[in-house]
Amino acid sequence: MQKHLLCLVALLTLFTANAQQRTISGTISSSEDGELLFGAIVYDTISKKGNTTNEYGYYSITLPAKDAVLRISYSGLKTIYIPVASNQNQLNVSLEVAGNLAEVEIEGKRAIQNSEMGTVELNMDKVDKLPVILGERDVFKVLQLLPGIKSGGEASSGLYVRGGGPDQNLILLDGVPVYNASHLFGFFSTFNSDAISGVTLHKGGFPARYGGRASSVIDMRMKEGNTKYYNLEGSVGLIASRLLLEGPIIKDKTSFIVSARRTYIDVLTQPFIYAIEKQFAGYFFQDFNAKIQHKINDKHHLYLSGYFGKDKFYMTDNDEVEDYEEGSEIYKSKSTLEWGNAISALRWNYKIRPKIFMNTTATFSRYHFKIGSEESTESDEGYEELNYGYNSGILDWSLKTDLSYFPHPNHTIRFGAGDTYHTFTPGITYSKETTNGATNKSEAGSPKQYSHQMSAYFEDDMKIGERLTLNLGLHYSAFLSGETWYHIPQPRVAGNVQITEKSSVKFGGTRMAQFMHLLTNSTIGLPTDLWVPATDKTKPVYSNQFNLGYYLELPKNYQFSIEAYYKEMQNLIQYKEGASFISGSTDWQDKITTGKGWSYGSEFLLEKKKGNITGWVGYTLSWTERQFDEINNGERFFYKYDRRHDLSLALTYDPKPDEEAGWDFGLVFVYSTGNSLTIPTHIYNEAQNPTQGPYSFFQPTVESFDKINNFKMPDYHRLDLGANKTRIRRAGTSTWSFSIYNVYNRQNPFMVYVGYNKNSEKRLMQVTLFPIIPSVSWKFQFNLQKLKEIKQNEKTK
Numbered sequence: 001m002q003k004h005l006l007c008l009v010a011l012l013t014l015f016t017a018n019a020q021q022r023t024i025s026g027t028i029s030s031s032e033d034g035e036l037l038f039g040a041i042v043y044d045t046i047s048k049k050g051n052t053t054n055e056y057g058y059y060s061i062t063l064p065a066k067d068a069v070l071r072i073s074y075s076g077l078k079t080i081y082i083p084v085a086s087n088q089n090q091l092n093v094s095l096e097v098a099g100n101l102a103e104v105e106i107e108g109k110r111a112i113q114n115s116e117m118g119t120v121e122l123n124m125d126k127v128d129k130l131p132v133i134l135g136e137r138d139v140f141k142v143l144q145l146l147p148g149i150k151s152g153g154e155a156s157s158g159l160y161v162r163g164g165g166p167d168q169n170l171i172l173l174d175g176v177p178v179y180n181a182s183h184l185f186g187f188f189s190t191f192n193s194d195a196i197s198g199v200t201l202h203k204g205g206f207p208a209r210y211g212g213r214a215s216s217v218i219d220m221r222m223k224e225g226n227t228k229y230y231n232l233e234g235s236v237g238l239i240a241s242r243l244l245l246e247g248p249i250i251k252d253k254t255s256f257i258v259s260a261r262r263t264y265i266d267v268l269t270q271p272f273i274y275a276i277e278k279q280f281a282g283y284f285f286q287d288f289n290a291k292i293q294h295k296i297n298d299k300h301h302l303y304l305s306g307y308f309g310k311d312k313f314y315m316t317d318n319d320e321v322e323d324y325e326e327g328s329e330i331y332k333s334k335s336t337l338e339w340g341n342a343i344s345a346l347r348w349n350y351k352i353r354p355k356i357f358m359n360t361t362a363t364f365s366r367y368h369f370k371i372g373s374e375e376s377t378e379s380d381e382g383y384e385e386l387n388y389g390y391n392s393g394i395l396d397w398s399l400k401t402d403l404s405y406f407p408h409p410n411h412t413i414r415f416g417a418g419d420t421y422h423t424f425t426p427g428i429t430y431s432k433e434t435t436n437g438a439t440n441k442s443e444a445g446s447p448k449q450y451s452h453q454m455s456a457y458f459e460d461d462m463k464i465g466e467r468l469t470l471n472l473g474l475h476y477s478a479f480l481s482g483e484t485w486y487h488i489p490q491p492r493v494a495g496n497v498q499i500t501e502k503s504s505v506k507f508g509g510t511r512m513a514q515f516m517h518l519l520t521n522s523t524i525g526l527p528t529d530l531w532v533p534a535t536d537k538t539k540p541v542y543s544n545q546f547n548l549g550y551y552l553e554l555p556k557n558y559q560f561s562i563e564a565y566y567k568e569m570q571n572l573i574q575y576k577e578g579a580s581f582i583s584g585s586t587d588w589q590d591k592i593t594t595g596k597g598w599s600y601g602s603e604f605l606l607e608k609k610k611g612n613i614t615g616w617v618g619y620t621l622s623w624t625e626r627q628f629d630e631i632n633n634g635e636r637f638f639y640k641y642d643r644r645h646d647l648s649l650a651l652t653y654d655p656k657p658d659e660e661a662g663w664d665f666g667l668v669f670v671y672s673t674g675n676s677l678t679i680p681t682h683i684y685n686e687a688q689n690p691t692q693g694p695y696s697f698f699q700p701t702v703e704s705f706d707k708i709n710n711f712k713m714p715d716y717h718r719l720d721l722g723a724n725k726t727r728i729r730r731a732g733t734s735t736w737s738f739s740i741y742n743v744y745n746r747q748n749p750f751m752v753y754v755g756y757n758k759n760s761e762k763r764l765m766q767v768t769l770f771p772i773i774p775s776v777s778w779k780f781q782f783n784l785q786k787l788k789e790i791k792q793n794e795k796t797k
Helices: 002-019 124-129 139-143 265-277 784-796
Strands: 021-030 041-044 049-052 058-064 068-074 077-084 093-095 119-122 169-173 196-202 216-222 231-236 240-250 254-263 280-295 300-316 324-326 329-353 356-379 382-408 411-435 438-446 449-464 468-481 484-500 503-514 516-519 530-533 541-554 558-575 592-608 613-628 645-653 662-672 682-684 702-704 716-729 732-741 751-756 762-767 773-783
Touching (some): 021 068, 058 382, 124 716, 411 516
Parallel strands (some): 169 216
Antiparallel strands (some): 041 068, 068 077, 196 216, 231 240, 254 280, 280 300, 300 329, 329 356, 411 449, 449 468, 468 484, 484 503, 645 662, 682 702, 716 732
């Protein structure tokens, strides 16, 4: 009886407490274009409770059933205070543009107040202000300037996060995985910065809602389209141009955005190639982004988005064939190399109740890589045709549901589930031979493989007392490949202990699982990315990471942080010595070896967020090792991208940060220890004529190595400078950007090989790819509605 009475008292107490509270919910958007804002802060100045908007601009905050005064703020927009009556439960807010647009912030929220560590919120204004190469602004190039993130090499867009490989990064665009993130053989990323509204990078302390990769998460959000007026933006650079159009279909309710980018490298180089080789050849890449969003009412919101990207190299004559005539014989040929991504997402946001928000998404993602060649011979004796090539790729269909529950301002619960159906094409070589009408076809390689990847997660973000914030979660994954099942629970924990008002200590531990591998041939520069699934022979990749960090807010808008991490990786795969992506009919599982990896180090970051001079300096001290039983005699060796020291400086200077027009300047300096590579210690049976080099066809050589990655390339360092001149036009802005890449013409090594100098002496030879490179680009933006009004007023006058 006493127990029942106590339960009744507890229920009555809970009911009374809830009766004395009320929940306010709604969305925060920009008044200029109607864009919903992720990470806007909603704070009650009376009860001292607050919350932030999610990635769809939605917030929910539970407060005492009394009058409140909400302070609503977002970086770059005006902070406002709104009185809210005790009976008001719904509040949608639009924030106006603030005067100071020149702030360069890496994190939208105060780093010392949340439990996330190793997390970066990238403001897209920063991408426009820093110097670039060849006039192309690139999100990934900015991410590479942050501690703990390394590039693959000179001007490469690849990301190596805390010792992991590029395949261990979960790259999401509007929630859809993108499998290949590079253009121009890795020199640019596939993402058009004009179409991106924000980027969140997780390199440690992963929330439980993310899964499927072992190293990092890069979550990018496309712009939703202007709901107020039509807007036209574009830019013209040395190698590419971009154009973006956005506007309302139904004002304040339905909007669209389309963005396209294409290079004209092929157009510029074709005349020179034809003059020298008498062939038509070229290369180009292109992107297309599109999105439509429709607000049904305050509870329902629909989004449809897509991205389509393509790289293509071709060699033809007269745009299609290469012709040679000898007597009565005509020979024709055509060769192509192409790769690309295609993704789409259909999303439904549903506010079930003020405290419960649901997001359901159906997605499609495809990556393909193709090499093709066509040859034909027509003569008096007949007609012969030969087609051959190589195909690989991956195709995904996915459906997932995520829910957010806001029971209390200091308590947020997230949970959800999803399923992805994968179709892997690990690599198929095909040929088709036709002789006088008779056709012979053949295929060889690895067959297609099909799999299901299912996941569910639970995540609880809570504040305990005044000093402790915890994020506890569990991500559970199941993977079916053939008849093989894998079930992997992945616990996640992150915490923040507030020491003082301006300092805190953070800690975290995560376990990640990855059910697919990327086979990369390191001997060639082509994007031969072969995505293959975990099977009964090849297990999933596991990674365990532990983090500890200290964060301090300093006077004059400075912020300092130091993070230490330790990560171990299991079941990494790599080609066996001598194997490659295209080697006859051998199945990919017979070409690989399995091993382990370790990465550990410390990262330092000092940044300044406001003022005339903004930016950061970052430094990483790290070690990254690998171990494979069938490589290097089974001994541990340093990874190719193990770089002991990595330093980056990124600064912007704006003499008049409160004004949109005028000059602003950017500076980037990077320094890093050189990459590792394997150099032979002995070469036997060398050619008698040294000028033929050690790889003579007539007298092949035998190379001997003492260990893998036994040589360090020279240190890499570079200085870039940039300047932007912005002018206000009648209905928009015009910006000229000037950049100098590698200002002091540092001869950084792109690759090193054993060769011979002019005196026929054997030496290590260096190839330098990029000397000093100046570039210029022009960017424009027009408010089409304002332009129309100006023209109408001129006619009236």
